Amino acid sequence: MWVMFTLMAAFMQAWRNAFQSELSRDVGVLGVTLARFLYAGPLAALYLAGLYLWQDASIPNFGADALGFILGAALMQILATALMVKLFQLKNFAIGAGLAKSEALVAAILGVAFFGTSLSLFGWLGVLVGTVAVFMLSSKGGLRTLSPKTLLLGLASGSAFALTSLWVREASLCLDVPFPHRAAWVLLLVILIQTVILLLWLLVRKPDELKAMMARNRLTLAISVSSCLGSIGWFSAMSLTAVPYVKTLGQVEIFFMMLVSSLYLKQKVQVKDMAALVLIALAAIMVMWPQ
Incomplete structure (x- = not known):
């Protein structure tokens, strides 16, 4: 089940990132960031209400730990x-989103070090292979062609996303309701x-x-809808298995x-070495392999 939720999330996030990249041409960083959440709240509330209609459950007890993880996330x-929107403004869409995907490796390191995450050797290999593939695709000429500023922004964005995911999982595990409800x-x-x-x-300052x-507004709505659907997939999957997987x-x-x-942004994405795409597929197989 976590595999299906993750695939849905990845598909919707690709569209959300594309919409955000387009909006970033006319709107500042925080405005584009808000677009991700502005209309997502009502959709998330409808999703939660639908879960309770489908399967009755109690209202969870929100302790200090759960609330702390939720606020931190x-x-x-x-x-x-x-940070990722800033990347879009420095480079093209594919490079910005690709650099932010360093979160898988960061999540593995932080998860094992601080959150009690357990990864098999095969799982570690999958994380490392996927990271190498992502960096191969994030630059046309290799990492040497990326400016230090771009590389640092990408790693910072990936690290922040990794912490978000780890805290989301911890918050979900603190709630005493079934998995789809706690994720919602x-x-x-x-x-x-x-x-x-x-x-x-933004109302006060900008x-x-x-x-x-x-x-x-139409583009903002598209960002919120794709973001909410993607987040349902991510949050649900991370409630079921370790974040690095x-x-x-x-x-x-x-x-x-x-x-x-x-097809949508009309940007040329040149991938000289198709081995990078093969590596991503290989990494996916490794983390889906029975642990």
Whole structure:
């Protein structure tokens, strides 16, 4: 089941990133970041209500640990998204999103070191193979062609996304309800916190940026919908298995990303070495292999 949720998330995230890349041409970093959450709250609430209609469950008890993880994940995801949008403004869509995918390796290291994550040798190999493949695809001429600023922004974004994912999983595991419900509760609360913070900030500090975002309301809606559907997939998958496995399999987003980049954004994505795509497929097989 976690595999299906991850594939759905990767497909929707490729589209969300493409929409955000397009919006970033006219709207600032925080405005594009808010677009990810603005309309996602009501959709997440409808999803949670649908789960309770499908399977009755109690309202979870939100202890201090769960609330702390939820707040941390909300803030870290804002930072991660803002850094990735900045990447879009420095390089093209494929490079920006590709660099941010370093999160799988960071999640594996942090998960094992601080969160009690257990990975098999085959799982570690899958994470490493996927990371190499992503960096191969993130630059036309190898890592040497990337500026230090671009590389650092990509690693910072990937690290922030990794912490977001690890804290989302920890928050979900703290709740005493069935897995789809606990993932949906975490999703809803994270989105609401993010929306309130960013909306208030832009209203007070950058109202013009908010107006520019609302002028592209249809694109903003597309970002929110694809983001919410993607987050349902990510949060559900991470409630079922270790974050590094989810994020490594999620690198199949590169396939979707290249397709979207070529067909929707009309950007040329040149991949001289097709071995990188083979490596991504190999990494996906490794993390799906029975542990």
